Amino acid sequence: MKFSTVILYVASATLLMPAYANAQDLSAADSTISGMKAEWTAENLRLSFSLKETKGEGNAYAVFDTPRITTAEGDTLLLESMAFRGKKNMRYVERERHFAGKKRGKANDRMARKLQSSPKSWLAPSGKEMAIGETAEYNVNISRKSAPWLWRRTARLEVKREKDGCCSTQELTAAHAGELKYIEPFVPTFAAVEDNTGKAGELQKNNPVLHHISEYKPYTKDRILRKEKGALYVHFNLDKSELRHDYRSNAQTLDRIVDITRQIMADTTSSVKIIQIVGLASIEGSVKHNETLAGARAEALKGYIQKRVKADDTLFEVANGGEAWTELRSQIEDSQFEGRDEMLKIINTEKDVNKREQRIKTMMNGRPYAYVKEHLLSDQRNSGYLRIFYDYVPDAAAKTINEATELIGKERYEEALKMLTSVKDDRRAQNALGVALYMTGDKAAGMDCFRKAAANGNKEAEENIRHLEK
Structure with missing residues (x-):
């Protein structure tokens, strides 16, 4: 037995994928299916193949072929039947059609009775029949709606064959072709790539104190620094501007700042553009003293970095945040205590800063202020804010x-x-x-x-x- 190859083409709007299956050369069974091609989309199957009967069962007989698509689960879709006729059978049928309804001689009457005893032989409509040895070309469109199981299960193309003559009909060996299987179209996945942002971009992933220069904005006293993600703070002793490495959490913060700055400056594809520092003081005491204290703290942080990293003055933006009223207002808004709303009203309406401080201290016999002093002012008494902005070579x-x-x-x-x-x-x-x-x-x-x-x-x-x- 010989074997040939049937190629099934699985297609989508974006890709045409070949898959392969073996089909049986049925010349030994006198029937051949060849050239099967299946073009799939998500909603339609276009199936084409060639069908041929190579040998009749005697010239007086016809072979009726009915292609069908079946699954192991019992689903079946019948395609159009084709009659392959021997030479004598073809002449008989043509003669019968010619004399249908006309007066015929005895010989013709005998042939008519033979054909009519097996009506299948001659009732095949004109155009759906051909001679033994000729090839029928099938081109079929099947919608998913009409046969949804074709998109879910493995099917096969086969041909039911029947021999028909003057006296009887006999089923012949069926012909089988390759499998039909819908494969979801392969659409490769892809994604945009990240810019090579250098060491600065790499460090930013775990150090939110770093921001690209495009996000820079100068410091203004209406900014609520405590709400800004990733900023770093260092701390000072009460009423002092000396920056101590061993005070509170300063060691970890200062070491981190120095390490980040050094790594970026050593990188050829990224650079530090601005180191933004803001010195702050609490609202306690005179405004003039607190302004001086806040400015000195900002300079102390700048000096600490410059002693450890070669950074020119032009890299620094040093801002004097003075008394941290904006920070205090934000903290009060996020808190719940007796007199909270009254205190916020004073802060928002009293323009004179010294009077504002005196009024919130004395309101309600000092009880609200006692809470604020104990729970909210501690960080404002000793803070310095820092953020680093970077840039990188365009990728x-x-x-x-x-x-x-x-x-x-x-x-x-x-x-x-x-x-x-x-x-x-x-x-x-x-x-x-x-x-x-x-x-x-x-x-x-x-x-x-x-x-x-x-x-x-x-x-x-x-x-x-x-x-x-x-």
Whole structure:
């Protein structure tokens, strides 16, 4: 027995995937199915194949073939039947049609009775029959709505065959072709890549005190620093501007600031642009004294950094936050205590800062202020705020990769491939390059790129490999 190959093409709007199955050459059974091709979409199957009876059961007989698609679960879809006729059978049928309703001689009457005893032989409509040895070409469109099981189960194409002559009908050996199976179209996954933001960008992931220079804004006294994510604070002794490494949590904070600044300054692809420092003092005492104290604290923090890191004065923005009324107002708003609303009203309406302080101290016999002094003023008495802003060398490769990724999303694969070829040595480009290669037909090269990307930890590439190997 010989074997031939049937190619099933599984297609979607974005990809045409070949799958292979063996089909039986049924020449020994006098029937051949060949050239089967299945083009799938999510909603439609276009099936084509050739059907041929190579040998009749005598010239007076016909072979009726009914192609059908079946599953092991019992689903069946019948396709159009075809009559393959021997030479004598064809002449008999043509004669019968010609004389239908007309007067015929005895010989013709005998033939008519023979045909009519097996009406199947001659009732096949004109155009659905051909001679033994000729080839019937089938092109069938099947919608998912009409046969939803085809999209869920493995099916096969087979042909039911019957021999029919003047006296009897006999079932012949069925012909079988390859399997039909819908495979969800493979759409490679891809994603934009991150800019290479240098050491600063890498450090920012775990150090929210770092911000890109595009996020910079100068200090103004209406900013609520305590609400700003990631800022660092150092602390001073009461009414002092000397910065001590061993005071409260200063050691950890100061070491962190120095280490971050050093690493960025040593990097060739990123740089420190602004170190923003704000000195603060509590509202207790005279305004003039507190302004002086807050400014001295800011300078002390700047001096500490400059002694340990080579940083020019131009890198620093040193601001005197003075008395931290904005911070205190925010703290009071977030607290619950007796006289809270009355105190907020005084802070919001009294313009004279010295009178404002005196009024909140004496209201309700000093009870609300006693709470504020014990629970809220402690950090304001000894704080210095710091934030570091950085920049990095523009990442031209990332820009190219991401522009090409956008083209891939629009199915403009040739254009994307051309762009990605220019950055093919950048490991971040490998997955997108693999997609572009695969979708333009170079599947082997595309797979190589997926493997390189996966080796570098690219999750989309790992997913693409899993789908393709599956």
